[in-house]
Amino acid sequence: MSSNLRIIKSDFSYDLLIIGGGISACVFASKYLQNNNSKKIALIEVGRGLGGRSSTRISKRFKGWKLNHGAPNFNISNSEDNLLLKNYINQLLENKFIKIDDSELIYLCDEAKLETFKKSNFCCGEGYLSSFSMGELSQKIIEFNDLRDKIDLFFETLIVDLKFNNSGWTLTSKNGDKLKSKYIICSSNLLLHKRSLKILNINQIPLRKAIPKNKDKKIDLLLNFLEKQSFIPRLTFLIYTNEKYTYKDFYSKKYRYFYLNKSLENKYKFERVIFQLQDNNKLGIVVHTKNLDFINSYINAKDEELFKQTIFANFNALFSKNNSVNQLTCNEGISIMKWRASQPYGSAVPLSLQLSKKYRIGFCGDWFEGEGFGRIEGSILSALRLEEKFKTHSNNF
Numbered sequence: 001m002s003s004n005l006r007i008i009k010s011d012f013s014y015d016l017l018i019i020g021g022g023i024s025a026c027v028f029a030s031k032y033l034q035n036n037n038s039k040k041i042a043l044i045e046v047g048r049g050l051g052g053r054s055s056t057r058i059s060k061r062f063k064g065w066k067l068n069h070g071a072p073n074f075n076i077s078n079s080e081d082n083l084l085l086k087n088y089i090n091q092l093l094e095n096k097f098i099k100i101d102d103s104e105l106i107y108l109c110d111e112a113k114l115e116t117f118k119k120s121n122f123c124c125g126e127g128y129l130s131s132f133s134m135g136e137l138s139q140k141i142i143e144f145n146d147l148r149d150k151i152d153l154f155f156e157t158l159i160v161d162l163k164f165n166n167s168g169w170t171l172t173s174k175n176g177d178k179l180k181s182k183y184i185i186c187s188s189n190l191l192l193h194k195r196s197l198k199i200l201n202i203n204q205i206p207l208r209k210a211i212p213k214n215k216d217k218k219i220d221l222l223l224n225f226l227e228k229q230s231f232i233p234r235l236t237f238l239i240y241t242n243e244k245y246t247y248k249d250f251y252s253k254k255y256r257y258f259y260l261n262k263s264l265e266n267k268y269k270f271e272r273v274i275f276q277l278q279d280n281n282k283l284g285i286v287v288h289t290k291n292l293d294f295i296n297s298y299i300n301a302k303d304e305e306l307f308k309q310t311i312f313a314n315f316n317a318l319f320s321k322n323n324s325v326n327q328l329t330c331n332e333g334i335s336i337m338k339w340r341a342s343q344p345y346g347s348a349v350p351l352s353l354q355l356s357k358k359y360r361i362g363f364c365g366d367w368f369e370g371e372g373f374g375r376i377e378g379s380i381l382s383a384l385r386l387e388e389k390f391k392t393h394s395n396n397f
């Protein structure tokens with residue numbers, strides 16, 4: 001949890017409550033506060049800090065390491081046609097919150113298969129890096145323009161129930177805390193999606209329970225689109241290398257990305273391997289996989305140590321003839337992060353459904369339609385668009 005952000009648990013009544021503390025929530029909060037700085041707002045996050053799927057693991061076991069275990073960086077596929085996004089990215093650049101990512105990106109191909117490399121959606125357009133860690137980027141965004149004192153942050157608070165009546169919303173947390181507000185923003189679709197039934201152990205989707213069918217066409221449509229939205233599960237393996245582990249060559253930039261083509265991904269089970277140089281010069285490695293068999297073999301593994309040895313073995317086999325990457329000794333520390341829903345796929349929700357004036361509820365996140373669907377680009381853009389919609393209806397909001 002960030003130490004310089006306030007947490008107040010005495011007064012639970014707000015003008016606006018934001019559910020979720022990922023990058024979309026932080027962009028929305030920061031833009032909203034710039035235009036409404038007398039409003040009382042709070043953000044509620046189940047995790048211990050900001051960032052959501054673009055956050056950073058600060059391990060208690062492996063001291064001094066900061067590894068971006070979700071999105072390591074982000075790309076903007078097209079800001080030229082979108083002034084709102086372009087201006088915001090420029091603002092982040094001017095304030096030195098982000099910088100252009102000029103790290104080396106290497107495509108690993110299986111030469112024998114002569115398969116052409118299909119570029120990942122994570123590489124198209126311009127790439128950007130956080131000037132800090134990814135988790136700190138969300139924090140900087142929310143602190144922007146000295147706004148940090150204007151927002152209450154509730155961490156480790158999971159909202160499980162939503163209720164609406166004429167005076168506004170009541171949100172209930174798993175611990176039974178009640179928070180009230182005139183308006184709410186959902187930056188995650190957990191409380192709108194059928195996966196909430198299993199995750200929260202409930203028998204009705206919370207938003208459906210709060211707003212029954214046929215009360216608001218927009219909400220009905222939104223829930224229909226989400227009915228057809230699924231999620232890509234992923235595992236990320238965080239490798240804490242030994243003191244003297246370095247590259248074979250003299251590469252000195254902070255990040256280096258290796259993307260595998262399909263046949264290598266099938267063979268080694270890795271999607272990409274990201275080297276992250278630490279402030280203390282140690283070299284961290286984050287390996288992503290979305291191979292379902294591999295994920296299941298982790299879930300069903302009786303012996304986690306054995307599974308970790310498979311990760312080392314695959315890594316060493318993949319890089320056995322590589323000119324820049326050294327072999328691992330196989331006694332490095334590893335932690336494994338399981339992303340049950342790392343990215344949405346399938347049906348994206350139309351941006352026209354972002355706001356219900358009748359129910360005073362707005363939505364943002366990477367689950368909205370557009371080129372940035374399933375990526376940080378989509379998260380940021382949806383938050384900027386939602387804030388514009390709030391401004392347009394400023395009499396009501």
Ligand SMILES: Cc1cc2nc3c(=O)[nH]c(=O)nc-3n(C[C@H](O)[C@H](O)[C@H](O)COP(=O)(O)OP(=O)(O)OC[C@H]3O[C@@H](n4cnc5c(N)ncnc54)[C@H](O)[C@@H]3O)c2cc1C
Binds near residue numbers: 021054069072075366
């Ligand atoms: C392993 C991995 C790799 C990725 N790589 C890339 C990449 O290279 N490039 C890229 O652009 N994108 C990448 N992504 C996707 C990117 O991380 C997401 O698109 C982006 O971070 C989504 O931000 P968001 O604010 O929309 O949602 P989130 O980050 O999911 O934020 C929502 C927040 O809401 C909280 N929350 C949800 N429900 C509740 C509740 N009921 N109560 C309280 N809190 C709640 C969650 O804990 C979460 O912190 C990757 C994602 C993963 C997991």
